[in-house]
Structures are given as structure tokens and as C-alpha cells.
Amino acid sequence: MVSIIWAVLIFLGVFYYLFTGNIEALNNEVLTNSKKALELMLELMPVIVLWTGLMKIAEDSGLLFKFAKFLSPFLRKLFPEVKKDSLALGYIASNIAANMLGLGSAATPFGLKAMDELQKENPNKKEASTPMITFLVLNTAGVTIIPTTILAMRVMYNSANPEEIILPAILATAISSISGLTLDYFIRRKKK
Amino acid sequence: MNIISKIIIPLFVVFIIYCGLKKKIDVYDSFLKGAKEGLITCFNIFPAMLAMIFAINIFLNSGIINFLLGGFESIFNTLNIPFSVLPMAILRPISGNASLAILNDILRTLGPDSYAGRLASILQGCTDTTVYVIALYFSSVRISKTKQALPVGLFADLMGILAAFVLTKIFFG
Structure with missing residues (x-):
């Protein structure tokens, strides 16, 4: 599925460049755009390295485990397959918390660590496990309570009431997450 | 709110290190161990990142999106919704930066308190870059069979986008 989207994006782009006769630009695009x-x-790496370092301290001190335990009544319902004492739940909780606060760049390292921990419990290392899919559905729906970037932009363009979009945005996110989780649930039930 | 969101990260850093020291952990050593793991993660995700950015940029810069969506322009005009929110809605699951650029454009030209400005703000907030996140996260643990993750993620995006249109209508009429 990722392969198909990837190929379609490239094909459509290249064909449209050829169609509009923009061959110079196309050549340039293909040769140089991977630099981006x-x-x-370079922008992301220092953030990931810093936060995986800090979170290792939280992991070793047991802080992460405590946090996971605190949120476990909620997380256990979503991820029944994950072992009870798994660090994955701590990283998932941290990722969701960072996303909720709109700290997108801090959320990514937590998410990657969560995947790492889930992979340790995954019986088939080549195939996505059930908790991984649930986690990604939750993650890609982007549960945000304080959308910092959008608020900053609205303030920059002198909105009279920058926060007025927060409530509808939360509702839209909730609808997105719930429909994703519901569909995922039914697909899994059908497969069993 | 701005101050809170700015102070939360520094305080969190201090809190993590303080808890480590309290439990008598070699915090510096732990940090280096974790940081090294992070570096390996970066190494693992880079190929997927490059592959996605390559494809997304060719697609975006070719200008095909305006060509594909051109037919919808008159429908949007009759509904009195600015056309630019449609490419934004479609790009949102593929590229966060592309949709952010369109949002910036809408806020600058039409204003944040216009109907389009509000709708675009909610669209940006209602979901995340699904295609990119799924490619990145699965490649970090070398999983090639992603099963239903992407279709379900895109379905969730679609519902979120539809909800954004409806909710903007309800809230701001």
C-alpha cells in the first residue's frame, strides 16, 4: 500500500512535468530534491537524539513506567495485547501526551521508541502487529489539544480570537480518531 | 497559554534529570546510551524519509494537484467556499509542510477570522501527516508488511476532514 502511493505520487508528478513540457525543471527536481x-x-536528528537520551534517564529511573501505570486503565483498553509491564505503554503515553500539547517534534522520538518496544514483543518481525496499527491510527489522527503552530500563525495574522478554532479542531480530531479505531477494530474482528 | 507551553519543556527536562538523580542513577551514562539509540533510529528512518520526500516533492512541484482539482473549482465557488481549502485538505495527510504553506497563504490573504481562515485552521488541526508517519515509523523497526495501517489511517483522515467542513459550518455558519 505504501509502495502504491509512493509510485503513484512519482508517476503523476513526472507525467505532469512532461505534459506541461517543463523538462528542465523536472530534471532539476529529480537530481536535487533529495537534498531536502x-x-x-539535520533538523530532526538533534531533537531525536536529545529526547531519546533524556527518555532513557526516565526509563532507567522508573519514571516512564510510573507514567504508563498512571495511564494504564485507559491504555489497557486500547492495547490489550501489550504486556502489562511493557515500556511500550510508557512511550505510547508520552507520545500521546506530547501530541496533545502540540509538541510535535518531541512526540516523534517517543513514537519511534514506542515502535521499538512494540517490535520487541512482535512475534513476526516483518509484519505490523495489532498494537502497532492501533498506535499508528491514534498517532496519525493527531490528537491535539493545544495546536501551537496554528495558534501562533493565527496570532501572527492578528486574529481577534485565535483560540476559537480549538474546540471544533478537537472535535474533528476526536471524530477522526474514533472512526479510525472503530474501523481498525472491525477489520481485526473480521479476520479472527 | 503561550508562557505555559514555553515553560513546560524546560521544566520537564529538569524533572526527568531530578528523578534520575533521586533514584541514584548515573544520569549522564543513561543519557548517552539513549542518545546512541536515537542515532541508530535516525539511521534507520532516513531511507524512508528520503524516499517519501522525493516522491512528495515531485508530485507537489509538478503542479498537477491544481490540474486534477480544477473541475471542482466551480462547485466550490457556488458553495461560497474558497477553492484553496480543497488542495489543502487533500495534501494534509501527505505533507504537513505543504498544507501549512497553504494555511499560511489563506490566513495572509483572507485573514484568520474569515470563514476560509477558520476552516483551514481546523483542517490543519484535525489530523496529522498519515502517509509520512506510517512510512517513517514502520521503517524505523524494519517492518515491510503494514497491513491495514495505511487504509485505516487514511479513512480516519477522511472522516476528520469531513468533520472539519461540517463543524466549521456549525460553529461559524
Whole structure:
């Protein structure tokens, strides 16, 4: 599925460049645009390294485990397959908390660590496990309570009431998450 | 709210280190161990990141999206919704930066308190970049069979986007 989307994006882009006769730009695009990946990685890497370092302290001190335990009544319902004392729940909880506060760049390292921990429990290392899919559905729906970037932009353009979009945005996110989780649940039930 | 969101991270850092010291942990050593793991993660996700950015940029910069959606322009005009929110809604699951750029454009030209400005703000907030996140997270643990993750994620996005249109209508008429 990722393969298909990937190929379709490239094909459509290249064909439209050819169709509009913009061959110079296309050639340039193909040769140089991968540099942007390095630029993004240079931006992201220090954040990931810093937060995985800090979270290792939280892991070793038992703080992460305590946090997971605190949220476990809620998390156990969503991730019944994950072992009770798994650190994955702590990272999932941290990822959701960071996302909720709109700290997107801090959320990514937690999410990646959560995947790492879930992979340790995954019986088939090549295939996505059930809790992984649930986690990603929750993650991609982007449960945000304080959308910091959007608020900053609205303030920048002198909105009379920058926060007025928060409530409808939360509701829209909730609808998105709930429909994703529901569909995921029914697909799993059908497969069993 | 702004001050709270700015102070929360520094305090969190201090809190993590304090808890480590209290439990008599070699915090510096722990940090280095975790940081090294982070570096390996970066190494693992880079190929997927490059692959996605390559494809997304060719797609976006070719300008095909305006060509594909051109037919919808008159429908949007009759509904009195600015056309630019449609490419934004479609790009939102693929590229956060692309949709953010359109949001910026809408807020700058039409204003944050216009109907389009509110709708675009809610659209940006209602979901995350599904395609990119799924590619990144699964590649970090070398999983190739993603099963229903992507279709379910995109379905959730679709519902969120539809909800954004409806809720904007309800809240701001």
C-alpha cells in the first residue's frame, strides 16, 4: 500500500512535468530534491537524539513506567495485547501526551521508541502487529489539544480570537480518531 | 497559554534529570546510551524519509494537484467556499509542510477570522501527516508488511476532514 502511493505520487508528478513540457525543471527536481531529506534529517536528528537520551534517564529511573501505570486503565483498553509491564505503554503515553500539547517534534522520538518496544514483543518481525496499527491510527489522527503552530500563525495574522478554532479542531480530531479505531477494530474482528 | 507551553519543556527536562538523580542513577551514562539509540533510529528512518520526500516533492512541484482539482473549482465557488481549502485538505495527510504553506497563504490573504481562515485552521488541526508517519515509523523497526495501517489511517483522515467542513459550518455558519 505504501509502495502504491509512493509510485503513484512519482508517476503523476513526472507525467505532469512532461505534459506541461517543463523538462528542465523536472530534471532539476529529480537530481536535487533529495537534498531536502538531508535538510529535514539535520533538523530532526538533534531533537531525536536529545529526547531519546533524556527518555532513557526516565526509563532507567522508573519514571516512564510510573507514567504508563498512571495511564494504564485507559491504555489497557486500547492495547490489550501489550504486556502489562511493557515500556511500550510508557512511550505510547508520552507520545500521546506530547501530541496533545502540540509538541510535535518531541512526540516523534517517543513514537519511534514506542515502535521499538512494540517490535520487541512482535512475534513476526516483518509484519505490523495489532498494537502497532492501533498506535499508528491514534498517532496519525493527531490528537491535539493545544495546536501551537496554528495558534501562533493565527496570532501572527492578528486574529481577534485565535483560540476559537480549538474546540471544533478537537472535535474533528476526536471524530477522526474514533472512526479510525472503530474501523481498525472491525477489520481485526473480521479476520479472527 | 503561550508562557505555559514555553515553560513546560524546560521544566520537564529538569524533572526527568531530578528523578534520575533521586533514584541514584548515573544520569549522564543513561543519557548517552539513549542518545546512541536515537542515532541508530535516525539511521534507520532516513531511507524512508528520503524516499517519501522525493516522491512528495515531485508530485507537489509538478503542479498537477491544481490540474486534477480544477473541475471542482466551480462547485466550490457556488458553495461560497474558497477553492484553496480543497488542495489543502487533500495534501494534509501527505505533507504537513505543504498544507501549512497553504494555511499560511489563506490566513495572509483572507485573514484568520474569515470563514476560509477558520476552516483551514481546523483542517490543519484535525489530523496529522498519515502517509509520512506510517512510512517513517514502520521503517524505523524494519517492518515491510503494514497491513491495514495505511487504509485505516487514511479513512480516519477522511472522516476528520469531513468533520472539519461540517463543524466549521456549525460553529461559524
